[in-house]
Amino acid sequence: MNTSIASPSPERSLAIAQARRELLHGDAPRARSALRIDPWITRSWQRCIEAGRRPQQRVSFDPVSRSASREVAERNRALVAAARPVIERLSRAIADTRYFAILTDADGIVIDVGALPDGTDAASRCARDIGRIGVDLSECAIGTSAISTALAEQESVWLHRGEHFFDDTSVYSCAGAPLFGPRGQCIGMLDLSGVQTVERPELRHLAALSARSIENTLVLQDPCELRLHLAWPGHPSSEATEGLVCIDAEGNVAGANAAARQMLHQPLAYNQHGQHALHFNDLFALPLHMMFDAARRGDAALEVPLWSGLWVQVRPQRGGSGAAGDLSDARPRLRDVETALIRKAVADARGNVAEAARTLGISRATVYRKLWRGRPAGTPD
Numbered sequence: 001m002n003t004s005i006a007s008p009s010p011e012r013s014l015a016i017a018q019a020r021r022e023l024l025h026g027d028a029p030r031a032r033s034a035l036r037i038d039p040w041i042t043r044s045w046q047r048c049i050e051a052g053r054r055p056q057q058r059v060s061f062d063p064v065s066r067s068a069s070r071e072v073a074e075r076n077r078a079l080v081a082a083a084r085p086v087i088e089r090l091s092r093a094i095a096d097t098r099y100f101a102i103l104t105d106a107d108g109i110v111i112d113v114g115a116l117p118d119g120t121d122a123a124s125r126c127a128r129d130i131g132r133i134g135v136d137l138s139e140c141a142i143g144t145s146a147i148s149t150a151l152a153e154q155e156s157v158w159l160h161r162g163e164h165f166f167d168d169t170s171v172y173s174c175a176g177a178p179l180f181g182p183r184g185q186c187i188g189m190l191d192l193s194g195v196q197t198v199e200r201p202e203l204r205h206l207a208a209l210s211a212r213s214i215e216n217t218l219v220l221q222d223p224c225e226l227r228l229h230l231a232w233p234g235h236p237s238s239e240a241t242e243g244l245v246c247i248d249a250e251g252n253v254a255g256a257n258a259a260a261r262q263m264l265h266q267p268l269a270y271n272q273h274g275q276h277a278l279h280f281n282d283l284f285a286l287p288l289h290m291m292f293d294a295a296r297r298g299d300a301a302l303e304v305p306l307w308s309g310l311w312v313q314v315r316p317q318r319g320g321s322g323a324a325g326d327l328s329d330a331r332p333r334l335r336d337v338e339t340a341l342i343r344k345a346v347a348d349a350r351g352n353v354a355e356a357a358r359t360l361g362i363s364r365a366t367v368y369r370k371l372w373r374g375r376p377a378g379t380p381d
Contacts, residue, residue, distance in 0.1 A: 016162040024055050024165070040153045041163050044144040047152075048165045051140070059142050059168040061129040064109060069134035076111045079103070079179070079188055082217040083112060086210050090192070091115040098123070099173075099194040099203060100131060106186050108138030108147050123195040126171055130193065137191075142169055146176030150189045154178045156208040160199045171196050175203035177211035182222045182246060182255030184269030190214065212240055215257050219244045222255045224319035225369060226295055230263055231313045233303055243312075246319060251280040251288045251365045263312065283307070284314075289353075289368040291316045342370050 019037045023045055063069065073080070083103050090101045091114040101114030113131045117124055130137060139148030143165030149157045156177040162170050174193040181187040190211045192203045216239060220227070230243030243260030245253060245268065256268035264283055280288045285305040294302055295316040304314045342360065346367070349355040357364040 013162075016160070020055070020162055024049070037163065038157070040149050040155075040157065041144060041159065044139060044149050044152065045165055047139065048143045053143060053165065055165060055167050057166060057168075059166050061132070061135050061137075061142070063132055063134035064136055066134075069109075072105055072109050072111060072134070076105050076188065078218065078221070079105070079214075080112050082221065083179075083190070083214045086190075086213050086217075087112060087114045090206070090210055093206070094192065094203070097194065097200060098197045099192050099200065100127060102131060102137070102147070102191040102193060103188060104137060104147055104151075104191065105188045106151065108136060108141070108151060108189075110135045110137060111188070117195075123171070123197070126195040127193070130172075142166065145169060145172070145191075146174035146193070147189055147191050150176035150178045150191070151186065154186055156204050156211075158201045158204040160201070173197060173199055175201075175207040177204075177207040179211050180215055180258060182215075182219045182257070184256070184261070184267055209240055212258060216242075216244060219246065219255055219257045222246050224254050225249045226291060227317045227319045228291070229315040229317065230260055231301075231315075232263070233311055233313045247280055247288075247291070249366065249369055250363060253278045253280065253283070264306070265308075288365045292365070292368045342367055 015037065019042075023037075023042060064072070080103065087101045087103065094100070095115070098117045100116050102110055103112040105111050110130070110133050113133060116127050116131045129135075130142075136142075137145060137147045139145070139152065142148070144159070145164055146157050146159050149159070156175070158175050160173045164170050164172060172193055172195055174191055176189050176191045178186050179188045179190060190207050192207050194200070224246035226247040228243075228245040228247065229237070230245065231237035231241070235241075241259055243263045244257040245260050245264075246255035248254040253268050261268050266278060266283065269277055280291070283306065284291075285307050290302075291314070295318050299316070301313050301315040303311050305311050342356070345356040345360050346353060349359065353367050354364050357367045360367070
């Protein structure tokens with residue numbers, strides 16, 4: 001196999017070596033120095049130096065204690081389950097490159113690993129050093145790496161050999177992408193690493209794409225009342241570009257993926273007090289009940305105006321799955337009584353839902369939601 005195209009240029013190798021001499025070993029900079037090192041790498045190097053680390057220090061890949069490992073595994077059960085199919089696909093895609101996948105939590109602790117390269121050589125042993133559940137791969141433990149920089153910078157990265165801080169870790173080449181949960185918080189990262197192998201900077205794109213797939217799975221599994229699939233009108237959506245927004249029973253934005261945050265130019269996350277930051281009506285210039293009605297009818301998609309003047313294509317779907325659905329089915333009598341009372345209030349108000357909502361002391365969206373839930377299956381509109 002011809003790997004010369006993927007190999008780093010001599011200029012790049014010299015730039016890395018020069019950067020290490022000047023920034024890590026204190027050599028005087030050259031008169032016409034032009035260091036082509038990504039700024040987030042130099043920021044990580046600087047943090048390591050300020051922490052009293054030196055590149056020559058030995059690195060030991062010690063796992064956390066068994067009790068801490070069990071606690072980390074339990075805390076990240078949903079993330080591991082969502083990532084497992086993606087890691088399996090990745091392992092097939094990169095099987096011939098001697099790269100492998102690592103999943104960590106937000107602290108850089110390994111919580112899952114893909115298929116490791118076979119062999120008893122030094123490269124295989126180095127792969128097994130970092131490819132163990134419970135190993136601490138944070139910046140405090142192993143210095144600059146794709147894992148630590150992706151978590152620190154919260155963007156996808158690529159590092160090759162000497163761009164790692166410690167000499168011991170300069171055998172690795174790795175791509176990393178952070179993972180964000182439905183509430184917008186960083187929950188971990190996905191890493192693709194190789195040992196003493198050909199540089200593959202294109203893996204940065206693959207890692208980022210795979211991370212988005214994991215995030216989307218978490219959003220699709222998030223319990224909610226209404227799930228909105230967003231796309232720009234006239235542009236076909238895909239897993240990488242489709243926005244996902246979760247709406248709760250009161251119309252609050254309960255979760256979203258990265259594409260939705262970019263499309264709506266909003267954080268779509270909880271505020272510093274743990275409260276919902278946005279409501280459906282803060283984003284869309286359309287009554288919420290129309291979304292519930294469209295989801296109940298099974299409409300394919302609607303073109304919906306935003307307050308910015310832009311339009312988006314929205315495909316609404318009923319939310320709720322798993323435990324949430326089982327809980328509602330376990331209380332049919334209470335639900336039926338509640339629905340009957342709401343239907344009576346609407347009838348007394350001669351069909352005026354807003355007036356019925358005021359009488360009951362609940363929101364109009366809640367009235368629509370309760371009536372929708374109480375509607376027998378197959379009832380015509």
